[in-house]
Amino acid sequence: MKYVEKLRNSGLRPTKQRLQICEVLFNTDKTFHFTINELEQKIKKQANNKISLATVYNTVHAFEKKGYLKQIPINSSETYFDTNVTDHHHFYDLKEEKLIDLENSDVGPINILKKINGKKIKSVEVLVKLED
Amino acid sequence: MKYVEKLRNSGLRPTKQRLQICEVLFNTDKTFHFTINELEQKIKKQANNKISLATVYNTVHAFEKKGYLKQIPINSSETYFDTNVTDHHHFYDLKEEKLIDLENSDVGPINILKKINGKKIKSVEVLVKLED
DNA sequence: ACACTTTTTTAGAATCATTATAAACTACAA
DNA sequence: TTGTAGTTTATAATGATTCTAAAAAAGTGT
Ligand SMILES: [Mn+2]
Ligand SMILES: [Mn+2]
Ligand SMILES: [Zn+2]
Ligand SMILES: [Zn+2]
Numbered sequence: 001m002k003y004v005e006k007l008r009n010s011g012l013r014p015t016k017q018r019l020q021i022c023e024v025l026f027n028t029d030k031t032f033h034f035t036i037n038e039l040e041q042k043i044k045k046q047a048n049n050k051i052s053l054a055t056v057y058n059t060v061h062a063f064e065k066k067g068y069l070k071q072i073p074i075n076s077s078e079t080y081f082d083t084n085v086t087d088h089h090h091f092y093d094l095k096e097e098k099l100i101d102l103e104n105s106d107v108g109p110i111n112i113l114k115k116i117n118g119k120k121i122k123s124v125e126v127l128v129k130l131e132d
Numbered sequence: 133m134k135y136v137e138k139l140r141n142s143g144l145r146p147t148k149q150r151l152q153i154c155e156v157l158f159n160t161d162k163t164f165h166f167t168i169n170e171l172e173q174k175i176k177k178q179a180n181n182k183i184s185l186a187t188v189y190n191t192v193h194a195f196e197k198k199g200y201l202k203q204i205p206i207n208s209s210e211t212y213f214d215t216n217v218t219d220h221h222h223f224y225d226l227k228e229e230k231l232i233d234l235e236n237s238d239v240g241p242i243n244i245l246k247k248i249n250g251k252k253i254k255s256v257e258v259l260v261k262l263e264d
Numbered sequence: 265a266c267a268c269t270t271t272t273t274t275a276g277a278a279t280c281a282t283t284a285t286a287a288a289c290t291a292c293a294a
Numbered sequence: 295t296t297g298t299a300g301t302t303t304a305t306a307a308t309g310a311t312t313c314t315a316a317a318a319a320a321g322t323g324t
Contacts (some may be wrong), residue, residue, distance in 0.1 A: 095281095105245070114235075186273075
């Protein structure tokens with residue numbers, strides 16, 4: 001398996017469930033956005049077997065902590081995750097409740113002039129809300 | 133009362149509870165960020181009487197709909213609101229779990245180059261996460 | 265003031281995403 | 295193989311938010 005090493009190098013045991021989730025999340029050219037429930041559906045369909053919801057949560061959080069996933073700051077009833085962990089921004093279509101990637105080149109450089117004493121900037125994310 | 137008109141003009145009856153919440157939210161020079169529970173505490177303290185939690189939720193959502201409050205897109209266990217309804221951005225101090233305003237001049241103009249067919253930009257918000 | 269309608273408040277219940285629990289299972293190294 | 299730490303799982307608990315339906319308050323007309 002191509003993800004065994006990746007997991008081992010992260011200090012995560014390459015379990016059947018984690019490898020399965022890796023397949024669903026990373027075995028594609030395109031990156032995408034998802035909620036836990038969408039991911040659960042995808043697993044059931046694509047892998048044709050069920051992984052406990054608790055494990056899906058655990059794994060997503062583990063991957064997030066390792067930097068393989070990003071959480072997207074948005075106010076929705078469900079939390080959105082992103083397999084695109086590069087610095088980038090988002091459109092949020094309020095009607096469709098869908099996220100769309102904005103490349104850095106679509107936004108241009110953002111220069112934060114204000115400084116807070118003793119704090120470092122960890123990320124700069126732009127959310128562009130869309131309506132009809 | 134100074135808020136009676138404001139409420140009437142919005143089609144909201146100026147009830148004791150709404151006026152009280154107006155006092156807490158708007159009777160100050162400084163704008164601020166809050167969660168529903170922080171607001172409830174503030175009411176209990178400042179007005180020395182209790183408003184039902186359901187009413188606090190109802191009122192905050194009514195004020196949001198009328199444009200007197202803004203919801204801040206952030207991933208937190210509680211939803212954050214802002215009495216500053218002008219276009220502006222935020223620092224989010226991950227350690228303290230506190231929001232700090234960024235004026236537009238602290239960020240500079242943001243030009244979204246990508247267009248989505250049939251969709252209009254409703255808002256452009258920058259969230260800058262801070263760590264130690 | 266009174267009667268009537270509509271809006272609002274309220275306590276408590278329901279919802280639902282997420283997290284905690286703790287027992288069974290598994291990876292892995294000695 | 296055996297021991298141990300890590301993982302999975304079903305299920306329960308949590309907690310923010312929303313819903314419900316009855317009581318109270320506000321507005322309107324007389
Ligand atoms: Mn997380
Ligand atoms: Mn709202
Ligand atoms: Zn993205
Ligand atoms: Zn603000």
